[in-house]
Amino acid sequence: MKVHFIHFFAFVLLLAGMTSCKDNSSKPQELSSVKVKDTLADQLWSVQMAESIMKRNPQAYQIDGRDDAKWDYVHGLVLKGFVDLYEVSGRERYYDYAAQYTDTLIAEDGTIATYKLEDYNIDMINAGKLLFPIYTKSQNDKYLKAMQLLMKQLADHPKTSQGGFWHKKRYPSQMWLDGLYMGAPFYAEYTKTFEEGKSLDDVALQFELIQKNALDAETGLLYHGWDESKEQKWANPETGVSPHFWSRSLGWYAMALVDVLDYFPEEHPKRAELISYLNNLAEAIVAFQDESGLWYQVTNLGDKEGNYLEASGSAMFAYSFAKGANKGYLDAKFKDAANKAFDGLINQLIVRDEDGTITLTQVCAVAGLGGDPYRDGSFEYYVNERKQDNDPKGTGPFIMAALQLER
Numbered sequence: 213m214k215v216h217f218i219h220f221f222a223f224v225l226l227l228a229g230m231t232s233c234k235d236n237s238s239k240p241q242e243l244s245s246v247k248v249k250d251t252l253a254d255q256l257w258s259v260q261m262a263e264s265i266m267k268r269n270p271q272a273y274q275i276d277g278r279d280d281a282k283w284d285y286v287h288g289l290v291l292k293g294f295v296d297l298y299e300v301s302g303r304e305r306y307y308d309y310a311a312q313y314t315d316t317l318i319a320e321d322g323t324i325a326t327y328k329l330e331d332y333n334i335d336m337i338n339a340g341k342l343l344f345p346i347y348t349k350s351q352n353d354k355y356l357k358a359m360q361l362l363m364k365q366l367a368d369h370p371k372t373s374q375g376g377f378w379h380k381k382r383y384p385s386q387m388w389l390d391g392l393y394m395g396a397p398f399y400a401e402y403t404k405t406f407e408e409g410k411s412l413d414d415v416a417l418q419f420e421l422i423q424k425n426a427l428d429a430e431t432g433l434l435y436h437g438w439d440e441s442k443e444q445k446w447a448n449p450e451t452g453v454s455p456h457f458w459s460r461s462l463g464w465y466a467m468a469l470v471d472v473l474d475y476f477p478e479e480h481p482k483r484a485e486l487i488s489y490l491n492n493l494a495e496a497i498v499a500f501q502d503e504s505g506l507w508y509q510v511t512n513l514g515d516k517e518g519n520y521l522e523a524s525g526s527a528m529f530a531y532s533f534a535k536g537a538n539k540g541y542l543d544a545k546f547k548d549a550a551n552k553a554f555d556g557l558i559n560q561l562i563v564r565d566e567d568g569t570i571t572l573t574q575v576c577a578v579a580g581l582g583g584d585p586y587r588d589g590s591f592e593y594y595v596n597e598r599k600q601d602n603d604p605k606g607t608g609p610f611i612m613a614a615l616q617l618e619r
Contacts, residue, residue, distance in 0.1 A: 288339030293611030321358020432496030463528025505556025
């Protein structure tokens with residue numbers, strides 16, 4: 213622990229020194245970016261990505277190509293990286309960038325513009341994680357009220373017969389790996405912060421149900437989705453699982469595990485169980501790591517025609533492995549695997565643009581199950597979904613992985 217602290221402290225000093233010599237502003241809280249294109253490449257990768265995002269999106273709500281502000285999980289994902297970067301670097305502009313987003317959308321009574329509780333969409337919980345540090349720093353009660361509103365959704369959210377949150381009201385009886393990241397870390401932090409952890413068993417139950425119903429015994433991987441009713445066309449008629457393993461969904465799940473563990477005290481009876489899930493998953497995932505360090509879109513099918521090395525899942529695995537090793541949940545070999553993955557990202561999928569910013573390529577823009585038009589979860593479906601440079605599902609985890617790896 214002492215060694216880790218020394219390394220972390222040295223990293224803070226390094227980042228502070230680099231940023232202070234590159235930014236001569238007397239007001240570090242302003243949202244100005246690194247101005248000289250030749251200097252951005254000298255910064256840590258977390259800073260390079262954050263500055264690139266800010267240059268492309270002067271207002272945080274513009275992330276993901278938006279013209280108007282919307283409460284959305286992708287903003288929560290990327291801006292959590294900004295808050296983490298602020299906490300390491302001390303540079304106020306990264307905090308302010310995230311706080312502008314929440315301040316724009318949350319009214320004084322705690323209502324959230326564009327958010328519809330009655331949709332019971334688990335994705336909409338994710339951005340709520342931003343509210344904990346922003347409430348702590350601002351002491352503005354509107355953020356507490358907004359957190360309470362999101363908790364009301366979880367209190368009334370429709371569930372499977374054994375208590376698992378449906379992914380959305382319009383996707384009845386279904387649990388997706390994505391949903392564990394969207395809901396569980398917020399749920400865990402809220403109950404730990406405001407309820408003395410009274411609902412931590414329920415948080416753990418969400419993972420127990422996924423492990424019970426979506427785990428493939430042969431590979432150790434988990435299927436993207438599980439339909440308790442077995443009525444979906446994509447669902448296996450005997451088990452209810454979807455047909456394939458999708459790297460980003462596994463990445464969502466791995467990140468969910470390492471993040472919820474922040475809120476489970478060492479003496480909690482479910483903590484060891486969650487750590488065992490993480491270890492088993494990490495062993496299963498690393499077995500499919502390509503020699504490049506990256507992972508394929510369809511995790512276990514390698515270079516089958518049409519499959520490709522995908523950025524978001526690879527970044528999520530790098531973050532999860534690095535944080536898991538840093539926290540002592542995972543063996544140090546997974547830190548090596550995380551560094552190998554990060555090398556793959558920067559050597560193969562990062563492009564330096566003419567203005568000095570960086571672009572992350574080969575990011576699957578979106579993938580899901582069911583809906584209209586219908587998504588059948590086939591191999592052909594996953595590999596033919598469109599790719600989008602700098603998609604936030606890749607850039608957010610890239611920042612978080614860079615921070616965990618001190619790269």
